[in-house]
Amino acid sequence: MSGGQETGQQRRNQGPLLRFSKMHGLGNDFMVIDAISQPFRLRPEMIRELADRNFGVGFDQLLVVEPPGLPDVDFRYRIFNADGSEVEQCGNGARCFAKFVRDQRLTNKKIIRVQTANGVIELRAVKDSMVMVNMGVPELNPAAIPFAAERRKDVYTVDVGTEPVELSAVSMGNPHAVIVVEDVDSAPVSELGSRLEYHPRFPSRANIGFLQIVSRNHVRLRVYERGSGETLACGSGACAAVVAGRLRGLLDDRVEVELPGGRLVIEWQGEGAPVMMEGPATSVFEGQLRLPGDSSGSRRRKPSRPNKQRI
């Protein structure tokens, strides 16, 4: 390009190099950055550019490790969707977070307490690359999810313009809708997921899970994630699906959840108990880059109504 206008590449050639790891939990993939040793500022448009699978690193979520702001907590864990929105919870990310801080020798603890935008969660390195996460007590009160309803129910009927849809609404720190289907392979995940993500009854948008019951301790699940589209796995979505299935009387307390990217084991003893999630965390590679400039070069998923953008 001539005429004095800066290209994305030229902007990228300025500023210090930032180290990062590329990781995934069952194919739900992350860029993970240690912001303790290398503090930095990101804007939503920069995150969108980094998330771009053709022009950037490519990921479903960006995970940032920061120093804690509370006593008796080891780290602060910040999560950004590919569309640049900051969110409260990411289950697969939490397992990768635990592996990252141990691999990078930021801690050698096996039980790691982490501050999120929705409170403190506890991560336990089990063995090899397996991590167990205490995902907290699910929130079922509609106002707190948030979901517009007059009173709490296990199943709500929601008008989407065509056939009404029956769904359960659950917060695992982040909002989820769970729809029980006959067969996840033929479920209209993108079409219905994208409509329900922005449904007015979910004022902070929502993650939309499509749940097939195989038996009382085995389900199949696909999730259309808020701010990232359909992913190969969603940890908080798996927890919400088991909670919804238990509330409907369809599942036992320990369930194997089969997602397109692999399996998680989810355990929930019932109302008032926390949901426990166990699964793998995988490192793919480490790299370094210069952050993109702050004018938008993104070609991927700009939210028309972002839920939160305080970075």
Ligand SMILES: N[C@@H](CCC[C@H](N)C(=O)O)C(=O)O
């Ligand atoms: N992949 C995640 C959830 C990430 C956040 C989600 N898209 C949201 O906006 O709430 C998981 O494994 O839980």
